[in-house]
Amino acid sequence: MQICSDLSVPHVIDSNLIPFVDSPKKGVQRRMLDRIGDEVARATTIVKFDPFVKFPRHNHEGGEEFVMLDGRLFDDLSGDHSPLTYCRHGMGTLHEPWTTEEGATLLVKLRQMNDRTEAPITLIDTETSNDWKKDSDAKRERLDLFSNAKTGEYVWMEKLEPGFQSDNWVVGQGGEEIFVLKGDMSFENIDGTDDENNKNKCTKGFWIRRPVDWAGRKFKVTSENGCQLFMKTGHLAMKLDEIR
Numbered sequence: 663m664q665i666c667s668d669l670s671v672p673h674v675i676d677s678n679l680i681p682f683v684d685s686p687k688k689g690v691q692r693r694m695l696d697r698i699g700d701e702v703a704r705a706t707t708i709v710k711f712d713p714f715v716k717f718p719r720h721n722h723e724g725g726e727e728f729v730m731l732d733g734r735l736f737d738d739l740s741g742d743h744s745p746l747t748y749c750r751h752g753m754g755t756l757h758e759p760w761t762t763e764e765g766a767t768l769l770v771k772l773r774q775m776n777d778r779t780e781a782p783i784t785l786i787d788t789e790t791s792n793d794w795k796k797d798s799d800a801k802r803e804r805l806d807l808f809s810n811a812k813t814g815e816y817v818w819m820e821k822l823e824p825g826f827q828s829d830n831w832v833v834g835q836g837g838e839e840i841f842v843l844k845g846d847m848s849f850e851n852i853d854g855t856d857d858e859n860n861k862n863k864c865t866k867g868f869w870i871r872r873p874v875d876w877a878g879r880k881f882k883v884t885s886e887n888g889c890q891l892f893m894k895t896g897h898l899a900m901k902l903d904e905i906r
Contacts, residue, residue: 663694663697663698663699663700663703664697664698665694665695665696665697666695666696666697666871667696667697667698669837669871669873669874669898670873670874670875671873672871672872672873672876673696673869673870673871674862674864674868674869674870675695675868675869675870676864676865676867676868677693677695677708677867677868677869678866678867680693680694680695680708681693682710685709686701687715687717687718688715689711689712689714689715690709690710690711690712690715690717691709691710692707692708692709692710693707693708693710694706694707695707695708695869696871699773702773703772703773704724704772704773704774705770705771705772705773706769706770706771706772706839706869707769707770707771707772708731708767708768708769708770709728709767709768709770710765710766710767711733711735711759711761711765711766711767711768712761712765713761713762713763713764713765714760714761714762714763715760715761715765716758716759716760716761717758717759717760718758719738719756719757719758720756720757720758721754721755721756722751722752722753722754722755722756722757722772722773723753723754723773724753724772724773724774724775725750725751725752725753725755725772725773725774725775725780726750726751726755726770726771726772727749727750727751727770727771727774727775727817728748728749728768728769728770728771729746729747729748729749729768729769729841729843729892730743730744730745730746730747730748730749730766730767730768731745731746731767731768731769731843732745732766732767733745733761733764733765733766733767734761734762734764734766735759735760735761735766735768736759736760736761736762737757737758737759737760738757738758738759739751739755739756739757739758739783740757740783740785741785743766743785744787744789745789746787746788746789746843746890747785747786747787747788747789748784748785748786748788748807748808748817748819748892749783749784749785749786750775750780750781750783750784750785750808751782751783752775752778752780752781752782752783753775753776753777753778753780754778755782755783769841769892774897774900776813776900776901777810777812777813780810784807784808786805786807788805788807788819791805793805793806794821799828800823801822801823801825801826802820802821802822802823802826802828803820803821804818804819804820805818805819805820806818807819813896813897813900814835814836814896814897814899814900815836815894815895815896815897815900816834816894816895816896817893817894818893819843819890819891819892819893820890820891820893821888821889821890821891822845822847822883822885822888822889822890822891823885823888824885824886824887824888825885825886826847826883826884826885826888827882827883827884828882828883828884829880829882830880831849831880831881831882831883832878832879832880832881833872833876833877833878833879833880833881833895834877834895834896835877835895835896835899836874836877836895836896836897836898836899836900837871837872837873837874837876837877837895837896837897837898837899838870838871838872838876838893838894838895838898839869839870839871839872839893839894839895839897839898840864840868840869840870840871840891840892840893841868841869841870841891841892842864842865842866842867842868842869842889842890842891843866843889843890843891843892844866844888844889844890845865845866845885845887845888845889845890846863846864846865846866846885846886846887846888846889847863847864847883847884847885847889847891848862848863848864848883848884848885848886849862849864849881849882849883850881850882850883871898873898874898874899
């Protein structure tokens with residue numbers, strides 16, 4: 663299966679318009695954002711667990727990374743996950759997740775890691791973290807979640823306050839990926855052209871991916887009502903058969 667599989671192509675997708683489809687496990691559905699492979703795949707997916715679902719114990723040979731979007735997930739490896747918790751299960755980890763009466767919805771990235779020396783678990787409750795850092799313009803905050811100098815991967819969250827404006831949003835090295843967790847953000851020239859009328863308002867659930875060769879491109883960005891974003895750079899340049 664190939665979905666948005668060419669990493670050299672930019673994408674701006676409203677995930678809310680993608681229908682959920684059943685997975686092989688009863689009570690688990692998926693919205694597929696990108697995918698290379700079938701059930702064993704390099705994939706970015708929104709996964710929805712019904713209440714009282716237990717997923718069988720399984721191995722993540724290529725690693726697993728996720729952000730909780732809604733509900734609550736429990737896991738015998740990394741514990742209790744509430745909304746906006748960030749988690750990484752490193753390469754080769756085994757776990758068994760389950761839900762209770764709330765069910766759970768997650769943004770999940772599979773088989774996109776490349777360093778077996780990485781810690782087996784990274785877990786951050788972004789709602790209670792004291793590590794948010796205010797930017798100098800006072801309308802932007804950042805919470806660093808993960809970085810790896812060997813692979814070039816950086817992962818963080820950002821909060822943009824209502825009325826945020828920037829003429830200098832720069833695409834990072836190694837590709838850029840954004841998922842809108844809350845609120846709204848608008849890009850001018852979102853596809854890289856010079857047309858000032860080419861604007862795109864991205865609200866909760868939008869997924870944006872920009873390729874490696876867009877590194878250094880600048881965009882005008884505004885947020886009318888404020889927003890919270892999940893951000894990644896560097897990962898699209900990784901060759902997954904190296905470093906391990």
